[in-house]
Structures are given as C-alpha cells and as structure tokens.
Amino acid sequence: MSFTLAIVGRPNVGKSTLFNRLVGKKLALVDDQPGVTRDLREGEARLADLRFTVIDTAGLEDATDDSLQGRMRRLTERAVEMADICLFMIDARAGVTPLDEMFAEILRKKSANVILAANKGEGSAADAGVLEAYNLGLGEPIRLSAEHGEGLNDLYTHLMPLADQFALHAVQDTPEVDVDLDEDDDEDDENYTAPVPTNAKPLQVAVVGRPNAGKSTLINQILGEERLLTGPEPGITRDAISLRIEWGGVPMRVFDTAGMRKKAKVQEKLEKLSVSDGLRAVKFAEVVVVLLDAEIPFEQQDLRIADLAEREGRAVVVAVNKWDIEEDKQEKLRALKESFTRLLPQLKGAPLVTVSAKTGRGLDRLQEAIMRAHDIWNRRVPTAALNRWLVGMLEQHPPPAPQGKRIKLRYMTQAKTRPPGFIVMCSHPDKMPESYKRYLVNGLRQDFDMPGTPIRMTLRSQNDKNPFKGRKKAPPSKLRKHLKGPPRG
DSSP: OOOEEEEEESTTSSHHHHHHHHHTSOOSOOOSSTTOOOSOEEEEEEETTEEEEEEEOOOOOSOOSSSHHHHHHHHHHHHHHHOSEEEEEEETTTOOOHHHHHHHHHHHHHOSOEEEEEESOOSGGGHHHHHHGGGGSSSSOEEOBTTTTBTHHHHHHHHHHHHHHHHHHHHHHSOOOSEEOOSSOHHHHHHOOOOOOOSSSOEEEEEEESTTSSHHHHHHHHHTSOOSOOOSSTTOOOSOEEEEEEETTEEEEEEEOOOOOOGGGOOSHHHHHHHHHHHHHHHHOSEEEEEEETTSOSOHHHHHHHHHHHHTTOEEEEEEEOGGGOSSHHHHHHHHHHHHHHHOGGGTTOOEEEOOTTTOTTHHHHHHHHHHHHHHHTOOOOHHHHHHHHHHHHHHSOOOOGGGOOOOEEEEEEEEETTTEEEEEESOGGGOOHHHHHHHHHHHHHHTTOOSSOOEEEEEEOOOOOTTTTOOOOOHHHHHHHHHOSOOO
C-alpha cells in the first residue's frame, strides 16, 4: 500500500458508499439514516493502477464532550492526523453548511493534503452546491457520485501526483535490505565495507514493545528533552513517530511506536490502526529495539514482536527497562539470559541490555549494542574462508543420508547482506533436514562472530558437470572392435 486515504465529512454525505466502491465490496453499512458509521473501517482500495489503504470514518459532528458523538469525532480527527491524504466530502445537493465550513477550517490545520469532493453531484440540482464548495478554500472540488461511480477519473487525477510523492518518500525512507553481492568476485570479499550512517541516510531504529514498557520515556532520555508524551497510563502513544537525532555522533532516525498488545485484546479500531502503524515501523527499521518490562519480561507478546523483527530480517537488540527498581540484579539478569536463550533460539546471541529510561543508566551500553548489531547485520564473509569452514563442518558432522541418498555439499558463498544470506550448492537440497541447516547456521554465528542477527541460508542443486552424462553407451561388439587396435603382422 503506497498511502492512506481517510474519507471524512458530515453524517450522510456518502462516505461509506464511496468506501465500498473503492474497496470493491459492501464492507461498510449504508443507509439513508445519518450516523450509521460509528468507528473506523479500513480497507484495501483500488482505483485504476493505484493501490492504497482507505479509511471510512464517522460523520463529523459539532460535539467535543465525552458523549458518543464527541468520542466519534475525536476518533475521526485522529484518523485524519494518521492518514497521508484526507478526502473531505460535502453534499452537493444540500450545499455548503456552517458545519462544513467549521470542519474545513479544522482540516486545513490537521492535514497537509486535503482533497475536496462534492458528492451526489449527478444532475443539474447539484450545480449550485459544487460552485459553493469553492468558498471553503480547499481548491477545486471534485464532482462525484459515489452511488453511480461518476467522477472517479477526476479523483484519480488528484491522487496520482500525491501517490508518486509518497512512493518517492517511501523509497527514500526504506532501508536497503537483502543487498545482493557479487558471488564470483573474490576481490570484493576483502575490500567490502559496510555502509556508514550519514545525515542523508541515517541509521533507522524502531523501539517496539508492549504498552507501558517505557518506549517514549526511553526516547525522551536519549533526546535529553520531553519531546514525547509520557505517563503511567498504558497506551498513550497512538501512532509511530519518527525523530531525527544524533546519538554518539551517529545520525539516526528513531521510531517511537504504539504498544502492541495481544490480538484478542485489541478491540478498539484506533488501537488496531496504531498496531499496524508500529508493524510498518519495524519494516522501515534497520535495527529493532525490543523493550521489555523488567517486572514481567518475555511475555507471549514480547516473543511475537521479537520473532516478527527476525522474520522481517532486521537486526534485533533486546533492552530490559525499569532496571533501577530491580533489587536482586545479578539473579534477575541470570534468569533473563536463560529465558532469552530458551524462548528465542532464532536470535541466539543477540545483545541483551539492561537500562533505566527514567534515570538514563545503561543508555551508553544500548547505543553500543545497536551499533554492533548494525555492523553484524552488514557483515560479509570471504568465499574462500567460507569454503574452508564448510570442509571442517562436514568433517566434524557429515550430512545425513535420507533414504540412502548421500547429500554432497560442494561449496558455499555469501549472496546477500542486510541480513547475511548464504547459498550452499549441494545434491538433493530438498532432502536436507532442517536440523542440519540449523547446525550450519549456528556454526556460522559462532565461528564468524555473527551472534543474534537473522541469517538466511538457501540450498541449491548444482548441475552435474560430467561431460559424458547423457551420452548413449556403445554396444559391446563395437566397443570390443574399437579396443582391438590395428591387426597384427
């Protein structure tokens, strides 16, 4: 999905009708009665060659208290802040109302990209309302009929340049991952240097964890100022916020994410959007800091978050917060390391750092761990060293022979970095057990000093180079004649 579009407007202007048309399904309830939609509904929209996320919102009402209408309005305003583009709909037949004017003013302040649409624009009865829409000061209105599908070409024309702009930003912000290497050029093995973070391409770090683990407090401590809202209540942070900092002389972009609870407990639509925003931050990161609460570490959700980061191929650092209130630190640290090794074997050797976001203790160790994890994530092993290592591993523990078929491992090379990816050429790759692949991966971690980073290993079949393979055998009589040689005498 290239961008997010929120559809907003007064009740009963046709927001859900347009939402259903864009997603191609009747997901949202539609009725003549105003106020049918109460919470946020998200869908995958398609408009010609554009693919994007569309959010159907509750009708904007003039209520700011804790009534149902007030809560619905706050939810809608939050969706506007989180969306990349806001489509503000009015009813062309009813014309511009004082409520439309008030919400147009709000949108000018809250959203950078607002598209104005005059819906129910079919027929001459809507002409006056379309002209009136110019008075809102949001540019030229699109004349739409969500019910009949009219005006979608004009909507596409407005969205296309913005989509290109967001796609460009995504390319600039997305870190280079799965970087291909030249498998045949051994000279590059020795001369390879990992990319260094710069102001143009800062090191991207996402801080993730359960609610109330102290993520925002930690980032405030790194910044040295109260930039992010914090407090004892869980779930204060609602969307992923990125901040540019220079930490220890290294340019970084740090993402503060919403706390991720178990899926069954995530009931509010806003929290679902917040969690998906946090997951997107993991994909944009190079190093993911999984922040645990020292009082309740390694809960099921912590393990899921760490596993997600590993599956996405990101370098992982585990930080245990609230260490200042821990009494028996040595015993607790021993138990933490044991739990980490047992519960997250796929991240064997990843750094485990104890910190206190409140006092700032341990932040220097955290910065060192992030830089080391980034360095290992970028590591390249020379092909010659890999193959010498492979011979030793085979001698120490030969591969099994499933169904009597011996598996021959011929050679290996590193094909990618960020994270490190290796290719092993062998016979019968489909019969290689997972346990032997784990044996090789664990050996790589230990012998080439790559603890904790995700390692990708691919087994490939190598074509037999025997030049006589496939030729027909000569008949025995001809073979004897050929071997007889010249006649005697």
